Amino acid sequence: MKKLLMIGFSAALFLGACSEETATEDTAKEQTASEETSKETGNAKQEFMRFYMSIPQTINGTDADLNTFEVNQTESTLPEGADLQAMKDAAKASAEKTAAAVEGIEIPESLADHKEDIEAGLSSIKESYDMKAEELTKEASFEAANAKFAEADEKFNAMLETLELNPSSIYTEVAK
Secondary structure (H helix, E strand, O other): OHHHHHHHHHHHHHHHHHHHHHHHHHHHHHHHHHHHHHHHHHHHHHHHHHHHHHHHHHHHOOOHHHHHHHHHHHOOOOOOHHHHHHHHHHHHHHHHHHHHHHHOOOOOHHHHHHHHHHHHHHHHHHHHHHHHHHHOOOOOOOHHHHHHHHHHHHHHHHHHHHOOOOOOOHHHHHOO
């Protein structure tokens, strides 16, 4: 009977040690998986921010004449006659170039999870510049175009918040 008790006690100790070791291994695996998820989230944030910041850089590379027109319009310092027409023509060409540049922005593969939302935001920005180019053939009221750009800002801010990043505004980065 003593032998049977000793065997039972030994078996219990052995099984207890094994299950503790398995639990430790499982905890380590869970912790590693959690760290990998955290790294992936961190990388997604970095990739998105890098991409997000490239948008105003792309726009600022082509919209200088449009910005000049908008500033002069806001400050009521637009020239008259042929000078005004030349300024409008340059602004229109700038808006068209900017729309084409925005359309040409490539979304990195690493942001495939957000591709649909990114495309929608870029589409709103492009449409805003198309609207500005059209308005420059008229009296040039940019209210609707600016509202369209605000839609893009809202879409991008929703993505920023999903990634637990602070909201921002591409419009304030390009309207300089």
